[in-house]
Amino acid sequence: MTRIFLFLFQAFTIALLTSLEARGASVLAFGDFRGHLEPCGCDPRTDVGGIKRLAAAVTRYRAVSPDVVVVHSGNLFPLVIKDKTEAQGISKSIEIIRPDASLVNETDWSLLSTKEPLPKVPWVLSNMREKKSRPEISEVIRAKDKEIYGYLGLQNKSLVSFNQDLFSQWKKLSKTKSAADRILIFSGTDAELSKVSNTKFFGVIISSNTTKLGIEKGDQEQKDENSLMRSFSSKFLAWSVPFGGTGLLRQGGLELTPFPKTLEASVTSTSLTVSRPPSTRLTFDKIAPVQWLTPGEESGTPEAIVKVFDDVREASRNQFRFLVAQRSKDLPESEFAGAESCASCHRSSYDVWMKSKHATAMISLVNRSRQEDPSCVECHVVGFTAKGGYVSETVSPKLSNVQCENCHGARKAHVENPLNAPKVDAKASCAECHTPPHSPGFDMTSYWKMIEHK
Ligand code: HEC
Ligand code: HEC
Ligand code: HEC
Ligand code: HEC
Structure with a gap:
């Protein structure tokens, strides 16, 4: 039913457009x-x-x-x-x-x-x-x-x-x-x-x-x-x-x-x-x-423009791969632990997070073949702009997606000794990624409700 309706709607739109054109x-x-x-x-x-x-x-x-x-x-x-x-x-x-x-x-x-x-x-x-x-x-x-x-x-x-x-x-x-x-x-x-x-x-x-x-x-x-x-x-x-x-x-x-x-x-x-x-x-x-x-x-985009896009994508992939080589070196000294290491002590927080969209943020990029685009990865993984943060899906899979440490700060030291608890205002982190162009509907009250945990 929906399909037929959609089809009719499209046909109508096209017909109207053609007559206008x-x-x-x-x-x-x-x-x-x-x-x-x-x-x-x-x-x-x-x-x-x-x-x-x-x-x-x-x-x-x-x-x-x-x-x-x-x-x-x-x-x-x-x-x-x-x-x-x-x-x-x-x-x-x-x-x-x-x-x-x-x-x-x-x-x-x-x-x-x-x-x-x-x-x-x-x-x-x-x-x-x-x-x-x-x-x-x-x-x-x-x-x-x-x-x-x-x-x-x-x-x-x-x-x-x-x-x-x-x-x-x-x-x-x-x-x-x-x-x-x-x-x-x-x-x-x-x-x-x-x-x-x-x-x-x-x-x-x-x-x-x-x-x-x-x-x-x-x-x-x-x-x-x-x-x-x-x-x-x-x-x-x-x-x-x-x-x-x-x-x-x-x-x-x-x-x-x-x-x-x-x-x-x-x-x-x-x-x-x-x-x-x-x-x-x-x-x-x-x-x-x-x-x-x-x-x-987009269908009907001139071939020459499709080629320009492919070239731009290629260049950003190359830049990403260059960064992979650079950033891999910092991983051994990383201050990030990854969400898996929090699960044992913060089970309920972990379960809430696992069900949230943050836990699958990388899939959104993979679906669009943008997992190697630095301009996207930045907000969809842990610590891409920090030393010791995300490198790539194969090199640092533990730091993929938006995780606890995007909001609570790097926590390896805390995992090793829970008394080591940095004072980080987790609520202040949202605005770094939920900017108007990327998240026009963001408002603290309703968004926090969707991911609330203790
Ligand atoms: C070995 C157990 C253990 C592990 C692993 C652990 N924590 Fe904790 N965490 C604690 C304890 C204990 C506290 C202190 C609880 C309190 O003071 O009420 C705490 C407190 C916290 C707090 C609240 C206080 C603060 O520092 O802001 C946050 C947030 C937190 N942990 C996040 C994490 C994250 C993120 C991870 C994984 C990277 C993690 N924890 C791993 C045991 C652990
Ligand atoms: C400034 C941070 C930021 C950047 C840069 C960014 N994103 Fe996002 N992205 C977000 C946020 C925040 C959301 C969630 C928006 C919401 O639901 O309010 C999101 C959501 C998405 C979604 C929607 C997932 C769904 O629920 O359907 C896709 C797809 C996506 N981003 C792809 C990209 C791509 C591709 C790029 C690079 C061109 C990119 N993002 C760059 C922050 C960012
Ligand atoms: C999108 C950001 C975000 C993510 C992701 C996130 N948290 Fe939180 N978390 C918060 C905020 C905000 C609070 C509430 C802190 C406050 O009210 O100041 C909080 C509260 C907590 C608390 C209670 C702190 C306290 O002082 O009582 C713990 C523990 C905690 N988170 C652990 C985790 C763990 C573990 C993960 C990952 C499995 C995680 N969080 C993922 C933002 C986040
Ligand atoms: C590191 C970047 C980043 C930070 C920090 C961040 N988010 Fe997100 N958030 C995202 C991305 C990316 C998505 C979209 C995930 C996807 O589906 O691809 C998202 C999605 C969400 C969603 C799901 C929206 C929906 O329509 O289902 C909620 C709710 C949310 N964020 C709340 C928060 C809150 C509250 C904070 C702060 C406490 C926060 N986020 C901090 C990047 C971030």
């Missing part, structure tokens, strides 16, 4: 990856889409509607790039998707001097003071009968904040009489957005949510949520790109969407949290043309 979208926009190559899978509510899904969708649209203009609002990387291989993977993938225009956004701007790992794509920025110094960046890009401009509102001496001179310059640059043919990719403050939007020079403004928008409350998350609300707000006639590759913004006769319309999000320069339904906090019903890309939509 057949009508053709004239602009597709995406952006603000901030380093999120792929969802981690820790919680479906923070599924940020990822590049595979996005590339598959863009490919589908281009097949149906070859004239579609694909614009990208930049900000591919977090402000601090921790994983260079992954950054290069993002970069290569974007080169393969090849948008018609990419805004030089905040993080891209900060990377311009180093160039690495910025992709070679058609970059656009229309408010630079000295255009000649950046030949790789266009002031305006003409693609498929459209003119694409880019605006970055940073307090920076190399950039011009929107004013009449800049506007006259844009008018001189333009070769079309119709505003409908002009697209602006925008990133800046509310005030700038409102000025630019009031000129009615652009038919479409694609706004990228930046930390500069809607600064009213001190709290970062509050600020970011405000900014999202604002850039979606119709008073600016601007649409905000879905971030992190969660979705595509479509313009061109598309009003219906079979995808969920609610979204919760907070973005900071280093982390991104997006929760999809159930949520009632922000409702963007009036902003119809966003197509959220749902899990499973």
